Amino acid sequence: MYADIIIDITHEKLDKVFQYRVPEELEGDLRTGAGVIVPFGRGNRKRRGILSVFRKHVIMMRKK
Numbered sequence: 001m002y003a004d005i006i007i008d009i010t011h012e013k014l015d016k017v018f019q020y021r022v023p024e025e026l027e028g029d030l031r032t033g034a035g036v037i038v039p040f041g042r043g044n045r046k047r048r049g050i051l052s053v054f055r056k057h058v059i060m061m062r063k064k
Contacts, residue, residue, distance in 0.1 A: 001027055002058055005038055005049040018049075019058055030054075 004017040020038055022030060030036070032051055040047040 002055045003030065003036075004052045004055065005036060006052050007038070007040055008048040008050070009040075017052055019055070022054070 001022045002019050003022050005020055006017055018038075018040070030051055032053060034051045036049050036051055037046050038049050039045070040049075
């Protein structure tokens, strides 16, 4: 299972969601709207985010 996460960072070029794989052991514990901490950016720094939607498959986005 995958989740779309809205990263809590203000930057005009980051106006999109990011997809993360949800570990099996957390699938039953997470809910839409929940706050999460995910690795993000160079060095996989931990960032806060909001879980917006669950998906069964990765959605590939086209580059602008």
